[in-house]
Amino acid sequence: xxxxxxxxxxxxxxxxxxxxxxxxxxxxxxxxxxxxxxxxxxxxxxxxxxxxxxxxxxxxxxxxxxxxxxxxxxxxxxxxxxxxxxxxxxxxxxxxxxxxxxxxxxxxxxxxxxxxxxxxxxxxxxxxxxxxxxxxxxxxxxxxxxxxxxxxxxxxxxxxxxxxxxxxxxxxxxxxxxxxxxxxxxxxxxxxxxxxxxxxxxxxxxxxxxxxxxxxxxxxxxxxxxxxxxxxxxxxxxxxxxxxxxxxxxxxxxxxxxxxx
Amino acid sequence: xxxxxxxxxxxxxxxxxxxxxxxxxxxxxxxxxxxxxxxxxxxxxxxxxxxxxxxxxxxxxxxxxxxxxxxxxxxxxxxxxxxxxxxxxxxxxxxxxxxxxxxxxxxxxxxxxxxxxxxxxxxxxxxxxxxxxxxxxxxxxxxxxxxxxxxxxxxxxxxxxxxxxxxxxxxxxxxxxxxxxxxxxxxxxxxxxxxxxxxxxxxxxxxxxxxxxxxxxxxxxxxxxxxxxxxxxxxxxxxxxxxxxxxxxxxxxxxxxxxxx
Numbered sequence: 001x002x003x004x005x006x007x008x009x010x011x012x013x014x015x016x017x018x019x020x021x022x023x024x025x026x027x028x029x030x031x032x033x034x035x036x037x038x039x040x041x042x043x044x045x046x047x048x049x050x051x052x053x054x055x056x057x058x059x060x061x062x063x064x065x066x067x068x069x070x071x072x073x074x075x076x077x078x079x080x081x082x083x084x085x086x087x088x089x090x091x092x093x094x095x096x097x098x099x100x101x102x103x104x105x106x107x108x109x110x111x112x113x114x115x116x117x118x119x120x121x122x123x124x125x126x127x128x129x130x131x132x133x134x135x136x137x138x139x140x141x142x143x144x145x146x147x148x149x150x151x152x153x154x155x156x157x158x159x160x161x162x163x164x165x166x167x168x169x170x171x172x173x174x175x176x177x178x179x180x181x182x183x184x185x186x187x188x189x190x191x192x193x194x195x196x197x198x199x200x201x202x203x204x205x206x207x208x209x210x211x212x213x214x215x216x217x218x219x220x221x222x223x224x225x226x227x228x229x230x231x232x233x234x235x236x237x238x239x240x241x242x243x244x245x246x247x248x249x250x251x252x253x254x255x256x257x258x259x260x261x
Numbered sequence: 262x263x264x265x266x267x268x269x270x271x272x273x274x275x276x277x278x279x280x281x282x283x284x285x286x287x288x289x290x291x292x293x294x295x296x297x298x299x300x301x302x303x304x305x306x307x308x309x310x311x312x313x314x315x316x317x318x319x320x321x322x323x324x325x326x327x328x329x330x331x332x333x334x335x336x337x338x339x340x341x342x343x344x345x346x347x348x349x350x351x352x353x354x355x356x357x358x359x360x361x362x363x364x365x366x367x368x369x370x371x372x373x374x375x376x377x378x379x380x381x382x383x384x385x386x387x388x389x390x391x392x393x394x395x396x397x398x399x400x401x402x403x404x405x406x407x408x409x410x411x412x413x414x415x416x417x418x419x420x421x422x423x424x425x426x427x428x429x430x431x432x433x434x435x436x437x438x439x440x441x442x443x444x445x446x447x448x449x450x451x452x453x454x455x456x457x458x459x460x461x462x463x464x465x466x467x468x469x470x471x472x473x474x475x476x477x478x479x480x481x482x483x484x485x486x487x488x489x490x491x492x493x494x495x496x497x498x499x500x501x502x503x504x505x506x507x508x509x510x511x512x513x514x515x516x517x518x519x520x521x522x
Binding site: 089093152 | 311316338341342345346350351358359360361362363365366368395398411413415416417418419
């Protein structure tokens with residue numbers, strides 16, 4: 001069997017995006033990674049701030065944010081425009097041949113508008129298909145793809161899409177051709193036993209420990225869909241998943257969480 | 262001598278961008294073009310509108326719009342985000358494998374910040390270098406590149422750049438490898454003898470006629486830099502330049518202006 005090439009997919013969230021110094025520090029660590037790399041970035045608070053400055057009122061139903069047409073225009077501008085191009089320009093300055101994408105570009109990520117029985121989420125998409133051949137092609141050309149959390153339905157409609165999901169769907173798709181490591185970078189050192197204690201990082205989580213921690217409510221709220229996503233990705237071929245602070249990318253910290261099956 | 266492949270580069274301006282029905286009609290005509298195609302789009306009025314709704318005051322010095330840091334953020338969001346991704350999503354729906362770019366993406370268009378002896382234009386860039394090999398590569402993969410009027414300086418700074426200039430610089434660069442036709446689409450049928458008479462289209466302009474019309478002030482203001490650009494492009498290898506309404510792309514009108522040396 002031929003050894004597969006490897007790809008590192010890194011996802012960064014709002015805490016890095018919202019802090020220019022942190023973003024620059026992350027991008028330096030990211031640019032120093034060797035081999036094939038893919039970056040997925042979330043949105044941060046600037047879309048909400050921009051919407052407020054324009055007088056738009058966020059639509060929230062049952063605690064869920066609704067992406068109406070006006071909000072979609074704002075998030076497309078901020079995610080695919082402002083954040084994506086700022087990241088790409090900085091990576092280029094660092095010597096990474098970055099290229100920024102929404103899912104519409106090259107039909108790289110096709111989604112379908114979420115059809116929920118009771119809630120109309122508006123222009124929100126769930127990933128249906130990754131254009132793996134074009135993506136592999138770009139990687140082979142030495143391109144570092146940088147994805148924002150916007151996809152399309154193939155019928156001309158752009159859709160707001162969860163960045164964690166985009167990262168895991170890209171990881172799953174690329175696993176057919178590459179050994180994929182997926183890393184979620186956020187403000188903590190990893191998943192914590194005790195949310196109040198930053199030093200209580202869980203070094204490794206497997207399904208048994210996950211079930212136990214969920215039952216004890218040590219893991220709750222936002223971390224649950226994130227970890228569900230991780231186990232789903234591992235079961236579909238992703239080699240390794242890590243969660244922690246971006247300092248781990250350059251081995252500046254030995255503390256982070258590894259998710260395993 | 263081996264026959265070169267051909268590329269059609271089409272530039273559309275604000276009048277098409279600002280009118281959704283007109284944009285959709287243009288994109289249908291554009292998608293039906295055969296062979297290699299590249300689209301360059303200007304910005305239209307939405308960046309100014311968004312800036313106003315945010316309370317930003319346009320900076321104008323000596324009649325020149327200045328791109329300050331706040332305005333740059335707005336134009337990057339609108340041009341590289343909202344307009345670019347809307348165009349790409351519609352082209353994908355039409356069956357064109359469109360991919361949207363700023364000049365930062367893949368370092369496709371490197372610029373330098375304009376250094377004017379008396380006016381500080383702010384974050385405005387003049388094109389220095391087109392990454393022709395990557396661009397040819399993308400065309401050979403069947404990609405239809407869609408460029409917005411944002412470039413970068415390679416040191417991490419995004420720059421607002423004239424869309425007509427981007428179109429002509431891409432045309433000149435690709436002329437080394439392809440027979441390039443450059444078409445400027447706008448709201449008129451072509452360059453007019455009499456600005457008040459839409460039927461007075463000049464079918465062909467060469468340098469002699471251009472000098473004569475400038476002397477008579479039949480051609481003036483915005484049309485002069487546009488035509489200067491055209492003659493410069495032709496002298497640097499671009500095969501053919503046309504100016505007119507987008508209906509000419511699908512031979513729905515026989516009236517347009519051809520610029521020749």
